[in-house]
Amino acid sequence: MFVWRAIEEKIASAVALRNRGINSLDTVCKTCGAAEESAAHILLRCNFAERTWELVTNWLKIPMVxxxxxxxDLLVETSEVQRSKGVRKAIYAVIIQTIWILWKTRNEKVFKGRQGKVQTVIEEIKEASYLGVKLRSKHGSLTRQEWWDFNVMF
Ligand SMILES: [Zn+2]
Structure with a gap:
């Protein structure tokens, strides 16, 4: 659900709030200070997001988004990679997890003043997606090390 709301730019980013007529003084991205804070900026174009995607795609052994x-486009691109169906499903789960954690990190920055680190975000993505894949699939024997190396045979 969140992903689709984000796609429609309806998340409560500063720009979205302003567009809805809620008076917001500051629509500049709190992470880079260089651009307006749209959903596409927070989740893709911001340098923080870009570095996160570089590390995630490198880990998944797929082309940079x-x-x-x-x-x-991101969801289409990553669902069409040349992998087995099982691996594609795992990749898709990681992409959704990445979007979610980038959004969560942005909120922690804006509302709690917490400075996120790309490395911490990557570890969070790996851990959350590992638990998700293990719980929601038939890959109960998957080890953390296999997942960390993305050495998976689904
Ligand atoms: Zn930014």
């Missing part, structure tokens, strides 16, 4: 594209 197009951070200039839309969130829909």
């Amino acid at each position: 197009n951070v200039e594209g839309s969130l829909t």
